[in-house]
Amino acid sequence: MMTLTRREFGRLGALGIAARFAPVVQAQDATQRNGRKTGYAIIGLGRIADEFMRGVQLTTNSSITGLVSGHRDKADRIAAQYGVPAGSIYNYDNFDEIVHNPAIDAVYVALPNSMHAEYTIRAARAGKHVLCEKPMCTSVDDADAMIDECKKANVKLMIAYRGYYEPTNLRAVQLIRDGALGQVQAIQSALGFNIAAGEWRLNKKLAGGGPLYDVGIYCLNACRCLTGEEPSQIAAFASTIDRDGRFDEVEENVTWNMKFPSGIMASCATSYGADTAGYFKVYGSKGWLQVDQAFAREGLHLRAELQSARLDEPNPARDPSHFQAEAEHFSHCVQNGLEPKSPGEEGLRDMQCIDQIYRSAGIAS
Amino acid sequence: MMTLTRREFGRLGALGIAARFAPVVQAQDATQRNGRKTGYAIIGLGRIADEFMRGVQLTTNSSITGLVSGHRDKADRIAAQYGVPAGSIYNYDNFDEIVHNPAIDAVYVALPNSMHAEYTIRAARAGKHVLCEKPMCTSVDDADAMIDECKKANVKLMIAYRGYYEPTNLRAVQLIRDGALGQVQAIQSALGFNIAAGEWRLNKKLAGGGPLYDVGIYCLNACRCLTGEEPSQIAAFASTIDRDGRFDEVEENVTWNMKFPSGIMASCATSYGADTAGYFKVYGSKGWLQVDQAFAREGLHLRAELQSARLDEPNPARDPSHFQAEAEHFSHCVQNGLEPKSPGEEGLRDMQCIDQIYRSAGIAS
CATH class of the missing domain: 3.30.360.10 (Dihydrodipicolinate Reductase; domain 2)
Structure with a gap:
């Protein structure tokens, strides 16, 4: 079912039907020239991760190289679909071992909101770039910490706002x-x-x-x-x-x-x-x-x-083309040392506004 | 030009094209049974008054029987169009003489906002019902005074919110x-x-x-x-x-x-x-x-x-059908002693909200 859907999208792309709306193709990347795609470990295998992985499959510069899940059965099933080796499947306890996995360049954080900060920071400390779903986290303090840790680790941090790439x-x-x-x-x-x-x-x-x-x-x-x-x-x-x-x-x-x-x-x-x-x-x-x-x-x-x-x-354009554009951009930034268009600072500003909105509405956040 | 337009609308009505959207026809009115339409004096002969008069022409229960204007030439021209006799043309000084004109049952106030209160109150004191354009006036106090004076004079007061009749x-x-x-x-x-x-x-x-x-x-x-x-x-x-x-x-x-x-x-x-x-x-x-x-x-x-x-x-439905519906409703209320669906109290509530909005925005109203 999923294979068919992917084929459909591939065919759509081949026909150039969506050409007008196709994301801007990045100039050939340095890393790509060496035949190396940016490898993503996916953290949290829910619905949005599924869309993202399908989007990655449509890119020319990104691939799925790791999975992080509390459910090994589910992870094994998805690993088979995307050709992820068993040794690149992690759980939340041994997650930090990704530091030793050179096939993983970046992580895509698709966990419930309150877990974004922890896994972004742990990924940064493992030397991996981070593409984190919105909302960035659940407090301004967490957003600050995420930005700081990624800077300290010299890794890129991008918040997955699809609108910046759509x-x-x-x-x-x-x-x-x-x-x-x-x-x-x-x-x-x-x-x-x-x-x-x-x-x-x-x-x-x-x-x-x-x-x-x-x-x-x-x-x-x-x-x-x-x-x-x-x-x-x-x-x-x-x-x-x-x-x-x-x-x-x-x-x-x-x-x-x-x-x-x-x-x-x-x-x-x-x-x-x-x-x-x-x-x-x-x-x-x-x-x-x-x-x-x-x-x-x-x-x-x-x-x-x-x-x-x-x-x-x-x-x-149809789902998952937004995720394709998003992944393509982040991989391009990772491969060429560029700052993403929606860095952590953008997420932080939204968190600051959310904080103000809740205060104004009289809700303790 | 205007005659042609009126004809167009008449034709549209005759063809029943707008039947689905036609305002509900009121049951035959007591006064109408005596062959008497509600006669309106129009105060302020600007664009909206023009639309209203064209709307009145489409009704079965209303007619234009007086004009109030500071420009006699303009009033004469419009009087000729609507068959208003020269003796029923007033200016802002002699306006109160409408008290002696039995052909005028009601006034339609289409002046700039700040003049609504004065002319509504003067009309009420002359014993005439009042259909007043929105906004009702420019202060909560004026709205209160308008309602009080109309009650005291035992005349109907309706605010011309087209949405109630559309x-x-x-x-x-x-x-x-x-x-x-x-x-x-x-x-x-x-x-x-x-x-x-x-x-x-x-x-x-x-x-x-x-x-x-x-x-x-x-x-x-x-x-x-x-x-x-x-x-x-x-x-x-x-x-x-x-x-x-x-x-x-x-x-x-x-x-x-x-x-x-x-x-x-x-x-x-x-x-x-x-x-x-x-x-x-x-x-x-x-x-x-x-x-x-x-x-x-x-x-x-x-x-x-x-x-x-x-x-x-x-x-x-096309302009001026909204005004037709509005005039028809008010005339029906006048003829049958009923309360309009958008009485002065509705206008007052909006004035109270506007007052709050301006206060909240830090604007002195």
Whole structure:
């Protein structure tokens, strides 16, 4: 089933159907010239890791060379799919032994949020580069520590914000930078879903908080990327409406406003009680621009009504192409000693905003 | 030109094209049975009054029987169009003489915002019912006084919120009340436009404030109607980005959050510096619903993705059908001694919210 899906994507790529939306191909890398792809150990073998590994398979500069899991059976099954040798399968106890494995250049951290800091730091201490899923962690202090440890170990740290590498998101940013919208005045964005009971995301200790950590962070990050500014003021409310046991530890809804130094303002909403069909909309003096499904893995769609043009640009790229672009970029940075476009500092800034949002909403984070 | 346009609309009506979206026809009114339509004197002959008068022409229960203007030439021209006798044309000095004109049952107040209170009160004292444009006025005190004077004079007071009488807005409210969205969690809404220099709306004395009074009030009112609740908490920011002389007196942008007693949250944006293609979007546990052009006079479009259905409902109704529905309702209330669906108290509640929004944003109102 998965093989077939991978073949499908390969065929799609071969036909060049997605050419317009293909991530920019990096110039041939130094390491690649020596025939060496960046090898990733995957930490936490859940749904997102599965997407990421499928994305890596589509790259020319990355490969899966290690797995870290508490479930050996599952790890063995996945190792067989990706050709990972048994000696490169680790558990959470012997994880630090990756230091002795030269096939592992980097780790991809796809654990529950509260474990990101520990495994990023342990990976850095083992001399491995780190691609860490969002949210970076669950506190500003942890984010600081992760950045420090990666610097100390002289390894790269990138936060896996797909939007920095995804063509429709990049197109929106470019249109704004090119002045197609004139002076941007305001942004609105939302992302949420109606969560099922029992998800680890509802456990405050594992998740750090509610929908803001998990999905609202996309809106927050998008507003920062679209404006190119850091918010100077934040005001937020939180609420829990459904008393069905899901929200005993984390809140159900958060809505917040941000005022940026230029005067641009953003208003965002996130929810674990409602599907929002995630989007962002940017209002400028020369028109507006909207990206629907802006944070989804496929189905992104940009529309704009500008003085200069009316745009309607559906993006045919499908999952896991976002992860392909992300992995390709990080491997390129690792191979060429470059700083990723979404380094730890970007994650830290979002953690600082989340902290402010929770404070404003009266929630102890 | 105007005659032709009216004919066009008449033809559209005759063909029944807009039947699905036609306002509910009121049961035959007591007064109408005596052959008597409700006669309106129009105060302030600007663009919106023009739309309203064209709307009145489409009704079966209303007519234009008086005009109030500081420009006699303009009034004479319009009087000829609508068959208003010269003796029923007033200016702002002799306005109170409408008390002696039995052909005038009601007034439609379409003056700049700060004049709404004075002319509503003078009309009430002349024994005339009052249909007053939004915003109701420019202060909570004025709103209170308007309500009191109309009660004292035993005349009806209705605020001209088109959304209460417009089929697509009503359809959205009904879907929510019927539970099609499940538990509503959040709402987002925006309305704004890039204002031209020199508009009276930029004069704080006439307008009361910036885009919140003029267009943001639609978002505010929609959130109250969609939830059926009054906000318990409000947080707002305001900003002015463009320093081109337009915003010397009023702010350019306002964004605000509202938390309702049930826990539903709303985030809204309004601007005089950006076109927003006004909309509202409602997020519920069973799906979302969006109305584009929600506050426009035509082009309204409802879309929804619900568990039970996927809706895509463009509304073919065109300007001035909203005004027709509004006039029809008020005349029906006048003729049958009923309370309008958007009485003065609805306007007062919005004025109270606007006051809170400005306070939160640090603007003296």
